[in-house]
Amino acid sequence: MTTIDDPRPAAAPAANAGTLVPTLGGQYYCDPAIFEAEQDRIFEQMWFCAARGADLASPGAFRKVQVGRESVLVVRGRDGALNAFLNVCRHRGAMLCTEDAGTVNRHLRCPYHAWTYDLDGKLKAAPNLGSLTDANGARISRTEYGLVPVALREWLGYAWVCLADEPPSFETDVVGTVSARLGDADAVENYGVGGLSVGRRVVYDVKANWKLIIENFMECYHCATIHPELTEVLPEFADGLAAQYFVGHGALFGEQVQGFTIDGSAGVDPIPGVSADQDRRYYAITVRPNVFVSLVPDHVIFHRMYPMAADRTIVECDWLYVPDVVERGMDLDRSVELFHRVNVQDFDACERTQPAMSSRAYRAGGVLVPSEHHIGDFHDWVADKVRG
Template sequence: MRRSFQCPYHAWTYGLDGKLIAAPNIGEMPDVDRVEYGLHRVHVREWLGYVWLCLADEPPSFEATVIGDVDARLGSPDAIVGYQVADLRLGRRIEYDVAANWKQIVENFMECYHCATIHPELTEVLPEFADGLAAQYFVGHGAAFGEDVEGFTVDGSAGLERIPGVGEEQDRRYYAITVRPQVFINLVPDHVVFHRMFPLSASRTLVRCDWLYLPEVVDSGADLDRSVELFHRVNQQDFDACERCQVSMESRSYARGGVPVPSEHHIGEFHDWVRQKVG
């Protein structure tokens, strides 16, 4: 494990506690206080094998916010425990440079009104998404695989080894969780797809997507392509749509928008949440 961070520009080196521990010619700069010139301190929390960071001086309760979003979606934070996310291994990572605002991408992930139109592979695997009215916010509900579908793969063929902790009630189902402001967690029986968004500007977002599998699956060299390809296509389809929406939203003819489906009122709640946070 790395014990320090080094700036690639001037080679100032910092310990894991943020203190400046080395710099070229630092002995000739006695006025440089190694603590004062250390890294900016932030609040962090480790969960699901990821480090969650909050820039606020007084961070809100992690349990009320992050865990709260999982609880609101699954009905209990314990429902995610069986997926053993922290123990899974990275099988594939793909980064997407999306020419769209991060909030546009969040809205896209939160609703499935568009699924029947732009996600042919996904709706083959999850038929309930094909009616144009599917919603992903019903507490505890996971979309069921089609009767002839063997696994969450691009062609519906058999997937990989099921995560042992996944219960029978969660088997052959897909759960999508939005953790505000910028994380999406997708749960299926044999893997987890973990999205993180990094806003780069008002009209550009880097989305980093991880496919996580059991360590023995990754170590065995199993073919992950069919498994990865399904959500990779979903991502490409979604981000293409978001980019087209971004262009349209910048038109002077655009006055207001939304999703005209009663069951998608949670997007309106997301709008309220954003206004509260930035207001």
């Protein structure tokens, strides 16, 4: 059990309009012991968005993902449903799949001694299996010696997995978070995210702690400084003081802006269900611990973070469009370029910050200005989880 000191003042003064409030101390962003506590108490306990279901189209298609300290396989079964398992052979523990993704031919076969599992995880075959017994002399149970299952839910077209023995409520923690941010349970349904197609995917290997990426996404104090293209499209983001509204309320496109594109030109075909009050607006939602959803009238930008180490996070970003737009080969470059550039600008800022986390100058942390005060709730949440 790790003992973690919180260098913030025990009783932080109540924040008012002009108050600076303390952040987490630098150790939270670079100490491997804290990262391990986060893996244990956050990533291995909560619902974690693992993979796009459509990437696993046919039976046997799999994706290997890192969830906390575990390697997890998400696999399309023969019945068409997705399953998830720990990527560990029940014989002597060899990793079943070492590739990040692929398709197996009917079974998952361990390359070490050839124990073979059905796509539903049951042990199907092993050399001399018929003549083997367990310690009590009973025949080997194909379920008991099957792969260890992991809870899985599909929502918005993604497979979300949870390693907890008793997973928390998906409806409350995931669906409820999105509904609360949008102020309406049906608002996200209008975008039909599950039925959209991936028009583009970019994977970023970011040399920064996962929390720096979340904190950056939660505030727009930086927008005027580093996002010239974004603030052209969303002029209110140029106002650092108004920018606390970045999350949730739906930022209005500029008057001359025709679409959410790099040059403000018109986008592609709009998503049919988007309502009049969602038109010409940008919504951003953070779903702890590893997802950002950004909604605009003609596409959805879906970020998944995979924390790999205290100072490294892989971010996979999907640009999702109406399927017909992708199938017809419409030009997506102008809309992809806008948020790709935002991503690069944001991740550069996070990488610029990461090395300073171990500096003595940041041992007691930094400060949050008023438009960033809501990040304090995230810090309190992390600190509570880490201290256990």
